[in-house]
Amino acid sequence: MEITDPKLKEILLAELRQRLKTRGLSDSDLTEEQLGQMLIELSAGLERKADQIAEAIKPPTPEAPAPEKLSKVKEEQFLRLSLNLRLQHFVMLSSIVILIITGLPLKFHDAAISHVIITFFGGITNSAWIHRFGATGLIGVGLFHLLYTVFTVTGRRDFMLLLPKPQDLKDYVKQIKYFLGMTEEKAKFGRFSYIEKFDYWAVYWGMIIMIGSGLMLWFESFVMSFLPKFILDIAKEAHSDEAMLATLAIVIWHFYNVHLNPHKFPMSKTWITGKISKHEMMDEHSLEYEEILKTRTGDEAVKGGRS
Amino acid sequence: MRILISLCAGLISISLAVVAAPPVQKCELCHAKPGFQKKLDNGQIISLYVPPDSLAQSVHSKRECNECHRDVNEIPHKPGLQWVDCTGCHYIGNLAGAPELPIYEQYRESVHGRAALAGNKKAPICQDCHGAHNVQKYHAEGSPLNRQLLPASCGRCHIEAYRQFASSIHGKLLSEGNPAVPTCTDCHGEHTIEKPEEPGSAVFSTRIPETCGKCHAAENIVSKYGVSIEQVETYTESFHGIATTFGSKKAANCASCHGSHDILPATDQESRIFPANIPKTCGKCHPEANANWARGKIHVNASNKDAGIIYYVAAFFKWLTISTLVGLVINIILDLRRRLMKNKKS
Numbered sequence: 001m002e003i004t005d006p007k008l009k010e011i012l013l014a015e016l017r018q019r020l021k022t023r024g025l026s027d028s029d030l031t032e033e034q035l036g037q038m039l040i041e042l043s044a045g046l047e048r049k050a051d052q053i054a055e056a057i058k059p060p061t062p063e064a065p066a067p068e069k070l071s072k073v074k075e076e077q078f079l080r081l082s083l084n085l086r087l088q089h090f091v092m093l094s095s096i097v098i099l100i101i102t103g104l105p106l107k108f109h110d111a112a113i114s115h116v117i118i119t120f121f122g123g124i125t126n127s128a129w130i131h132r133f134g135a136t137g138l139i140g141v142g143l144f145h146l147l148y149t150v151f152t153v154t155g156r157r158d159f160m161l162l163l164p165k166p167q168d169l170k171d172y173v174k175q176i177k178y179f180l181g182m183t184e185e186k187a188k189f190g191r192f193s194y195i196e197k198f199d200y201w202a203v204y205w206g207m208i209i210m211i212g213s214g215l216m217l218w219f220e221s222f223v224m225s226f227l228p229k230f231i232l233d234i235a236k237e238a239h240s241d242e243a244m245l246a247t248l249a250i251v252i253w254h255f256y257n258v259h260l261n262p263h264k265f266p267m268s269k270t271w272i273t274g275k276i277s278k279h280e281m282m283d284e285h286s287l288e289y290e291e292i293l294k295t296r297t298g299d300e301a302v303k304g305g306r307s
Numbered sequence: 308m309r310i311l312i313s314l315c316a317g318l319i320s321i322s323l324a325v326v327a328a329p330p331v332q333k334c335e336l337c338h339a340k341p342g343f344q345k346k347l348d349n350g351q352i353i354s355l356y357v358p359p360d361s362l363a364q365s366v367h368s369k370r371e372c373n374e375c376h377r378d379v380n381e382i383p384h385k386p387g388l389q390w391v392d393c394t395g396c397h398y399i400g401n402l403a404g405a406p407e408l409p410i411y412e413q414y415r416e417s418v419h420g421r422a423a424l425a426g427n428k429k430a431p432i433c434q435d436c437h438g439a440h441n442v443q444k445y446h447a448e449g450s451p452l453n454r455q456l457l458p459a460s461c462g463r464c465h466i467e468a469y470r471q472f473a474s475s476i477h478g479k480l481l482s483e484g485n486p487a488v489p490t491c492t493d494c495h496g497e498h499t500i501e502k503p504e505e506p507g508s509a510v511f512s513t514r515i516p517e518t519c520g521k522c523h524a525a526e527n528i529v530s531k532y533g534v535s536i537e538q539v540e541t542y543t544e545s546f547h548g549i550a551t552t553f554g555s556k557k558a559a560n561c562a563s564c565h566g567s568h569d570i571l572p573a574t575d576q577e578s579r580i581f582p583a584n585i586p587k588t589c590g591k592c593h594p595e596a597n598a599n600w601a602r603g604k605i606h607v608n609a610s611n612k613d614a615g616i617i618y619y620v621a622a623f624f625k626w627l628t629i630s631t632l633v634g635l636v637i638n639i640i641l642d643l644r645r646r647l648m649k650n651k652k653s
C-alpha cells in the first residue's frame with residue numbers, strides 16, 4: 001500500500017515532520033522505508049476514524065433487513081387457526097384478562113396493588129360487575145365453542161383429533177428421552193401434540209370448574225333456595241383455588257410455549273394471523289405436514305389423470 | 308351610740324374582708340350542709356351540697372375551691388356563674404402540675420367536645436364523666452370511670468345502649484368480674500369518641516373488624532375463655548370481609564350479624580347467631596335467606612379439618628396445583644436445556 005494522492009502525502013508529511021521535530025529529529029534521520037511506513041499508518045488511522053464517524057452518523061439503511069423479510073414471505077405458510085378459532089381465542093383471552101385482574105385482588109386483598117386495581121375500577125361494587133362482564137364473555141365463548149364442536153365439520157374433526165390416545169403417552173416418553181439426550185430423534189406429532197391436547201383439556205377442566213362455581217356464587221340466593229350453604233363454600237374454595245391454578249398455568253406454561261420459548265420469542269403471531277410457517281409445520285406437526293403433502297401429490301395425480 | 312358605730316364599722320370591715328378574699332373555709336359554711344340546694348328558673352332543683360371530705364380524697368386534694376371556681380369571689384355569689392373549666396390547668400405546658408396529655412385536644416375534636424363547644428348543654432364536659440369534686444384516677448375504685456362503673460356512667464345519657472350492654476355477654480361477664488371483656492371505651496374510644504357514621508370512629512363499619520379484632524384476634528386475651536381467634540381471620544377471608552377491606556360500607560361486618568351492645572353467644576337462644584335465628588339475621592340484607600343459609604359453618608377456615616368437605620376440596624386443589632406446576636416447570640426446564648444444547652452444537 002502506498003499513498004498516491006500527492007496532496008494528502010504532503011499534508012501527512014508535514015504532520016509527521018512536526019511530530020519528529022518535537023522529539024528533536026528530522027525526516028532525514030529516518031530511512032525512506034521507515035518514513036513510508038509511518039505515513040501509511042497515519043493514513044490508516046485517519047481512515048479508521050473516518051469510518052467510525054461515518055458509521056455513527058449515517059441513518060440506518062432501510063434496505064438492509066429486506067432480504068430476510070423477503071425470504072420469510074417466500075416461505076410457505078399454513079393456516080392453523082381459522083378466523084372463527086382466532087375470534088374464539090381472542091374473546092377468551094380478553095375475558096380471562098378481565099377476570100384475572102378483577103378477581104385476583106380479592107384473593108390477595110392484603111396487597112397494596114390490589115387496592116390500587118380495585119380503586120382503578122371504581123371500587124369493589126364496580127369491579128364485581130366488571131368481573132361478571134368478563135364472566136359473561138367466558139361463558140359465551142364456552143357455549144359457542146360447544147356449538148362449534150358439535151355443528152361444524154372442522155370442529156368435530158379437531159375434537160376427535162384432540163381426544164387423548166395411547167400414542168400421546170408414547171410421544172411424551174420419546175420426547176422426554178430426546179430432552180435428556182437419550183435419543184436424537186424427536187417425537188413426531190400430527191395436528192395436535194400431547195402439549196396441545198393437555199392445554200385444551202386443561203382449559204376444558206378450568207372452564208367447567210370456574211363457570212360452574214362462578215355461576216353458583218353469582219346466583220347464591222337461588223342456589224341456597226335448594227342447596228345448603230356449605231355447597232357454596234365449596235364453590236368459593238374451588239373458584240379461588242382453580243383461578244390460581246389457571247393463572248399460574250397461563251403465565252408459566254402458556255407464556256413459555258407462545259412467548260418466552262427461544263423459538264417463539266417474543267411472540268408467536270399465529271393467534272393473530274392464524275398461520276404457521278413451513279418450518280414450524282415440519283418441526284412441530286411433521287405427521288400432519290406429511291398428510292398434507294400426500295393429499296397434494298394425490299390432488300396433482302388426480303389433476304394429472306384428468307388432463 | 309359608740310358601740311353601735313363600732314359595731315357597724317366592724318361589720319363593714321368584715322364584709323369588706325369577705326369581698327376582698329373569701330377564705331376557703333367559708334365555702335363549707337353553706338356547701339358542707341347536706342340538703343343545701345337551689346331551685347333553678349325552670350323549676351329544677353339542684354343540690355349544691357359538697358361532701359366535706361370529697362375534695363380532700365380526690366386527686367385535687369391540694370387545690371382550693373376558688374382555684375377551679377375562679378369566678379366565685381363574693382358571698383352571696385354573683386348570678387351567672389360558669390361551669391368549672393378544667394382547661395384552666397389541664398393544658399399542654401401548664402405550670403400547675405396537671406398531667407400534660409393529648410387527651411385535652413382529642414376531647415375538643417371528639418363528638419362530645421364539638422357538641423359542648425358548640426353550646427350544646429347536654430353534651431358532656433370533663434366533670435360529667437370524671438366527677439366534679441371527687442375526681443379520681445380513672446381506674447381507682449371510687450372513679451365512675453373504672454371498668455365496673457363505666458357502663459353505668461355512660462349509661463346516664465346512653466340509656467338504651469347501657470340496657471342492652473348490661474344483658475349482653477360482655478356486660479354479664481363484666482358484672483361477674485371478668486377482667487378481659489370490653490366496656491364502652493374499649494370499642495368506642497375515650498376522648499377520641501366519634502359517631503359510628505364518622506369514618507374516624509373506631510366503630511365505623513369498615514373499622515369494626517379491626518376494633519373487635521383487638522381482642523378477638525389476640526390469643527392472649529380471648530383464648531383463655533375458650534373463644535377462637537380464627538373468627539377475625541375467617542371473616543377477613545370471606546366475601547363480606549374482602550368487600551369491607553376494599554371499603555364497602557354495605558357489606559356485613561362483625562356487628563351486622565353479632566349485634567353491637569347486645570352481643571350474645573351462638574348458644575344463647577336470644578342470640579342473632581343462634582342457628583334458628585340465622586335466616587332472620589342474614590335476612591336483614593338478603594331477604595331470600597332461608598334455613599339453608601344456616602346449613603354449614605359461617606366462619607369457614609378451609610385449612611382447618613373442622614371445615615369438613617371444604618378442607619378436602621382445598622387440599623385437593625393445593626396438591627393439584629403443586630403437582631401440575633412442578634410438572635410443567637420440569638418440562639419447561641427440559642425443553643430449554645435441550646434447545647441450549649442444540650445451540651451449542653450448531
